[in-house]
Structure formats: structure tokens, C-alpha cells
Amino acid sequence: MSVPEESHLVQERRQKVERLRTRGIEPYPWSFPDRVPTSSVVERCRPLTPGATASGPDARVAGRLHTIRQHGKSAFLDLEDQSGALQLFLRVDEVGEPAYSEWLSDLDPGDLVGAEGSPMVTRRGEPSLLVRQLTLLAKAIAPPPEKFHGLKDAELRLRRRYLDLLSTPETRARFRARSLFVREIRHFFDEHDFLEVETPILGGVASGAAAQPFVTHSGYLDEDLQLRISLELPLKRLLVGGMERVYELGRIFRNEDLDVTHLPEFSMLEAYWAYTDYTDMRRLMEAMYLRLARRIAELLPGVPAAAEAPALFQPPFAVVDFVEALEEKSGLHGILDRSREQLRDLARAAGTTIPDASPTGKFLDKLFEHYVESTLTRPTFVVDHPVATTPLAKRHRSKPNRVERFELYCRGIELANAYSELNDPDDQVRRFGDQLAAKGTEFYAMDRDFIEALQYGMPPASGVGFGIDRAFMALTGIPTIKETVLFPPVRSRP
RNA sequence: GGGCCCAUAGCUCAGCCCGGUAGAGCAGGCGGCUCUUAACCGCAAGAUCAGGGGUUCGAAUCCCCUUGGGCCCGCCA
Numbered sequence: 001m002s003v004p005e006e007s008h009l010v011q012e013r014r015q016k017v018e019r020l021r022t023r024g025i026e027p028y029p030w031s032f033p034d035r036v037p038t039s040s041v042v043e044r045c046r047p048l049t050p051g052a053t054a055s056g057p058d059a060r061v062a063g064r065l066h067t068i069r070q071h072g073k074s075a076f077l078d079l080e081d082q083s084g085a086l087q088l089f090l091r092v093d094e095v096g097e098p099a100y101s102e103w104l105s106d107l108d109p110g111d112l113v114g115a116e117g118s119p120m121v122t123r124r125g126e127p128s129l130l131v132r133q134l135t136l137l138a139k140a141i142a143p144p145p146e147k148f149h150g151l152k153d154a155e156l157r158l159r160r161r162y163l164d165l166l167s168t169p170e171t172r173a174r175f176r177a178r179s180l181f182v183r184e185i186r187h188f189f190d191e192h193d194f195l196e197v198e199t200p201i202l203g204g205v206a207s208g209a210a211a212q213p214f215v216t217h218s219g220y221l222d223e224d225l226q227l228r229i230s231l232e233l234p235l236k237r238l239l240v241g242g243m244e245r246v247y248e249l250g251r252i253f254r255n256e257d258l259d260v261t262h263l264p265e266f267s268m269l270e271a272y273w274a275y276t277d278y279t280d281m282r283r284l285m286e287a288m289y290l291r292l293a294r295r296i297a298e299l300l301p302g303v304p305a306a307a308e309a310p311a312l313f314q315p316p317f318a319v320v321d322f323v324e325a326l327e328e329k330s331g332l333h334g335i336l337d338r339s340r341e342q343l344r345d346l347a348r349a350a351g352t353t354i355p356d357a358s359p360t361g362k363f364l365d366k367l368f369e370h371y372v373e374s375t376l377t378r379p380t381f382v383v384d385h386p387v388a389t390t391p392l393a394k395r396h397r398s399k400p401n402r403v404e405r406f407e408l409y410c411r412g413i414e415l416a417n418a419y420s421e422l423n424d425p426d427d428q429v430r431r432f433g434d435q436l437a438a439k440g441t442e443f444y445a446m447d448r449d450f451i452e453a454l455q456y457g458m459p460p461a462s463g464v465g466f467g468i469d470r471a472f473m474a475l476t477g478i479p480t481i482k483e484t485v486l487f488p489p490v491r492s493r494p
Numbered sequence: 495g496g497g498c499c500c501a502u503a504g505c506u507c508a509g510c511c512c513g514g515u516a517g518a519g520c521a522g523g524c525g526g527c528u529c530u531u532a533a534c535c536g537c538a539a540g541a542u543c544a545g546g547g548g549u550u551c552g553a554a555u556c557c558c559c560u561u562g563g564g565c566c567c568g569c570c571a
Contacts, residue, residue, distance in 0.1 A: 007503085007504055007522095007540085008504095008522075008523090008539080008540060009504055009521075009522050009540085010504080012522060012523070013522085050529095051529090067521095067531075067532080067533095069530050069531065069533050069534090070527085070530095070533090071527060071528055071529080071530065071533080071534090072526070072527040072528060073527080073528045074527095074528040074529075074530085075528090075530085076529080076530050076531065076533085078531070087530085087531070089529080089530090091528065092528075093528080108521085108522075109521070109522095110521095122529050122530080122531095123529050124529055124530070124531080126529085126530080126531065128529095142504075143504045143505075143521060143522070144504090144505085144521085145504085145505050145506085145521095146504085146505035146506050146519090146520050146521065146532095147505090147520065147521075147532070148505095148506080148519090148520065148532045149505075149506040149507085149519095149520080149532095150505085150506085151505075151506090152505085152506065152507095153501090153505085153506090153563090154500095154563060154564060155501090155562065155563045155564085156505095158563085159563095163505095167505090209570090209571085210570080211570050211571085212569095212570070229570090252571095254570055254571080255570085256569065256570040256571095257495080257568090257569065257570075259566095259567095259569095260565090261571075262569090262570065262571070263571095264570095266571075268571085351567090351568085352568080352569085353568055353569075354568090354569065355569095413571090414571065417571080465571090466571090467571055469571095470571065490562090490563090491561090491562070491563090
């Protein structure tokens with residue numbers, strides 16, 4: 001990968017910039033007022049017959065030049081803006097010399113230009129703008145990727161996402177869809193009277209999940225700080241404080257390896273709902289995912305997985321018991337009565353290499369992941385996990401050694417993790433303690449300030465969390481998480 | 495962390511197996527063309543074959559190392 005700085009292509013474009021300046025033309029002007037989207041010009045062209053020109057006022061459009069087709073004394077230029085594309089039709093009859101020749105000799109694909117003229121339809125039926133005035137809005141010194149094949153190089157696509165965006169309509173559509181998908185999630189919680197809040201990213205000991213944190217240092221406090229690995233514990237403090245429905249949608253950080261479903265920073269939503277339990281939350285998640293599925297089908301109608309989503313996410317979703325599902329798929333029995341060592345050996349037999357010192361629940365999670373997870377292709381609630389897997393959930397009201405928890409899976413991806421939230425401060429201390437007893441490297445860290453908060457009384461509540469990126473993957477069928485974020489992590493330039 | 499694969503012009507790709515002067519298309523330059531849309535026709539130009547080392551009379555091609563990327567496995571969602 002070489003920087004195009006020295007190539008003759010760049011030098012030729014720099015010379016064009018100089019030529020423009022000597023003619024008194026500013027290659028980087030300040031604005032282009034009164035422009036309309038190209039889509040509105042295409043709309044004005046719709047009633048016109050081939051060869052006809054619209055009556056009414058001239059239109060002003062602006063965008064990036066994609067291709068230039070010259071035919072001697074006329075030329076066609078494809079202009080792209082966020083709304084779509086429009087062909088500019090340039091004729092020497094219309095604009096005169098020397099403007100015609102000067103414009104064409106100074107412009108290159110990739111330049112940002114503004115154009116003013118009449119909407120028209122060519123004899124071949126292409127909606128166009130018959131140009132009267134053309135204005136350079138920003139000269140592109142570096143040449144854009146190839147016009148037909150676009151940018152294919154995987155490394156360049158990730159390192160220079162702007163090139164991927166400007167050359168690949170599918171990429172633009174995908175990230176527009178992601179943005180509106182996140183907006184839809186916010187709308188859903190807002191409409192259900194949840195308050196969006198922001199809690200600290202930097203803190204003392206990261207807790208609320210089991211993962212390696214990123215560590216940094218505060219010069220002011222002269223203390224090591226950790227970046228959050230979960231949103232859970234601050235939000236529950238807000239339940240104690242009387243906020244009855246809260247959610248946070250934010251970035252969390254886990255210092256682990258990355259692969260097609262893991263990024264070191266990713267977007268997570270957690271919501272907490274006072275005076276409800278995990279059954280209420282199940283209904284809420286069914287409603288949310290049906291709505292998101294419908295939205296994603298509108299946004300990406302050409303993507304098969306998105307188009308199929310509304311039918312797939314019809315409530316009620318299937319429900320399976322964690323223990324029954326695991327025992328059925330694995331052929332094992334008496335899972336709840338096995339010792340930690342027995343479960344570790346079973347997990348080893350299933351091929352996992354998590355450390356021996358991991359908490360008991362990790363082995364159960366691994367066994368479930370190995371035997372059951374990939375079989376869950378339709379939306380399915382897995383419910384009532386063994387206590388050991390889940391230190392922040394309330395014990396099940398009737399099933400011994402279980403918690404009131406569900407995970408929602410679809411297309412092999414986890415789409416929600418929810419509990420009836422544990423609000424007994426003494427049980428919470430014991431459950432953190434069980435985690436610490438394993439003395440492993442990954443566990444739910446004890447958060448004494450949180451225990452103290454629980455002692456003042458947290459209302460019974462349900463809570464849910466899910467990864468935004470993975471939810472987007474599951475609804476759209478995008479296979480790699482890097483393609484769901486605009487700027488995925490890359491190594492520094494060699 | 496382990497294994498496999500990839501890196502050639504600004505971009506998209508041939509050439510590599512079987513070593514013998516580095517090719518095409520697009521983009522760019524010059525010339526032609528007033529309805530094209532991957533426009534077309536002609537001419538000329540454009541390369542540290544990712545970087546380094548080795549084998550060889552001779553390496554883009556074979557071998558080793560490094561860097562970056564992709565895929566699979568292991569671990570965190």
C-alpha cells in the first residue's frame with residue numbers, strides 16, 4: 001500500500017489547481033447555497049418525455065463527480081450526493097466557449113462540484129440536468145478508486161472507510177441503515193418512557209461482567225482507572241435513586257482478541273425497568289425486535305436476511321429451559337448436580353480451553369455454547385440458567401439452583417440477556433464471593449459501593465442488555481462485526 | 495496464542511505451479527467525436543512486483559524472516 005502523494009496523477013491534479021488559481025478561480029470555495037438533493041431533480045424529471053426539458057426554475061445541485069464521458073462538444077458527468085445520483089448534461093451550445101473547454105480540462109472524477117441548470121430527460125430517457133453553470137467546490141488531489149469495480153482491497157476498505165463509502169453504494173446504504181437502526185432503538189425505549197442516561201466510562205474496578213478491562217491512569221487522581229466493561233451497576237444505582245425506567249446506549253471496552261463477532265470496543269444497550277420481572281421484559285423484547293425487524297426490512301429491502309426479518313421475528317418467540325436444552329442436546333444428565341471439577345472435565349471434553357480456575361458458571365456457559373447455541377436459528381428465549389452462571393440475577397421463585405434469566409438467540413447470535421434483577425444485598429455479597437472463590441483471571445469483580453447502594457433498597461426490577469453491533473448483524477445477515485462499525489480497529493500504519 | 499491463505503501501476507486484475515527483458519482494463523496526458531451512461535476510436539506515458547535476506551548465470555516466480563490483511567481454531571458478547 002503506497003501513499004499516492006508522489007504519483008504523477010497527484011502532480012497533474014495539483015497543476016490543475018494552480019491553473020485554476022491563475023485564472024482567478026478558487027478551488028476550495030466556502031459554500032454552495034440554495035442547493036437541492038439530486039433526488040428532487042430526478043423527481044422533477046419523472047413526468048417528462050425523452051428529449052423534454054422541465055419548465056420552471058433552474059435547480060442547483062452539488063456532489064461528487066463520479067464519471068465523465070466527453071463527446072467532443074458535449075459531455076455527460078455523473079454527480080453523486082447523499083440522496084442518489086444525477087447525470088449532468090453539458091453542451092457547448094448551452095454554456096459557450098471558453099467555459100465549456102475550461103471546465104472539462106480542470107475537472108476530474110472525485111471532484112466536488114455544484115451545478116445549476118434545467119431538469120431534463122435525454123433522448124435515451126436518462127433524467128439529467130442541462131447545465132448552465134458549473135462550480136468547482138473542492139478539488140480532489142488524490143484520484144478516487146476505480147469507477148466500476150470500486151474499492152475491493154479489504155485492508156484499504158477498513159483503514160480508509162471514507163473511500164469505501166464514496167465508492168460503494170452498498171456501504172453507504174449499510175451505514176445509513178445502522179444509524180437509523182440505532183435511532184429506532186432509542187425511539188422504542190423513549191416511547192416506553194425510559195430515560196436515556198450517561199454513566200462514567202472511566203472508573204475504579206470495572207465490574208458488571210467478566211472480561212479483561214483496559215487500564216489507564218489519571219494524573220489528577222494519581223490512580224489507575226479501568227474502562228467500563230458493562231453498564232449494569234451504575235444503572236442499578238439509578239433504580240435505587242428512584243429512576244424507574246432508565247437505559248444507556250454506549251460504548252464499552254473489553255481488552256480481548258478480536259474476531260468476526262468481537263471488537264475491543266462495541267456498543268451496548270442496557271435498560272432497567274422497576275416493578276417488573278423477566279417475563280415482562282420478554283414481552284418488551286419481542287415487541288422491540290419485531291419493530292426493529294420491520295424497520296431493517298424497510299431500510300435494506302435488497303438484503304435477503306433483512307427482507308426476511310419481519311416474518312422471522314413474529315412473536316411469540318420460542319422458549320426453552322437452559323438445563324433441559326443442554327441435557328437434551330448433549331445427552332448429559334444431572335447437570336445441576338455436577339461438581340465444578342466434573343463440569344470442567346465435561347467442558348474440556350467439548351474442546352474448550354478456558355482456565356481451570358474459572359468460576360463454575362463459565363463451564364456451564366461453555367457447554368451450552370458448544371451443544372446448543374448454534375442450533376438456535378429462529379428467535380428463541382433460553383430461560384432459567386443455573387445460579388452459578390449469573391451472579392447479578394435473582395434466584396428463581398420456584399426452580400431451585402436457578403436464576404430468573406433469559407437470553408434471546410437468533411441466527412446463532414445472542415440478541416438479549418435479561419434478568420429479574422438481584423436486589424437482596426446479602427445474597428449479592430455471597431454471589432460475588434462465589435465468583436472470587438474460583439480465583440481465576442476473569443470474574444465479576446466485587447463492587448462494594450454497589451452493595452452499599454443495594455442496602456438502601458432497590459425496587460424489584462427487570463433489566464436487559466444487548467450488543468448493538470451484533471443485533472444489527474443478526475437482522476441484516478452481515479457476517480463480520482467489522483462491517484457494522486464505520487471505523488473498526490486497525491494496527492498503526494507500518 | 496496456534497494453523498492456513500493473500501500482498502504486482504492511483505484502482506480492479508493477469509503473469510507465479512513449470513525461473514529467462516513486468517502485462518491488460520479503468521483513471522490520468524495528448525488527439526478525435528454534440529444523447530452517452532463501465533461511452534467509443536487513436537497515440538504516448540505510468541511499477542521499490544509489501545519490506546529484508548537466501549538459492550541461482552538469472553527471481554514477481556523457488557526458500558527463509560519481517561510487516562500488514564483475510565479465513566479457521568482457542569478466549570471475552
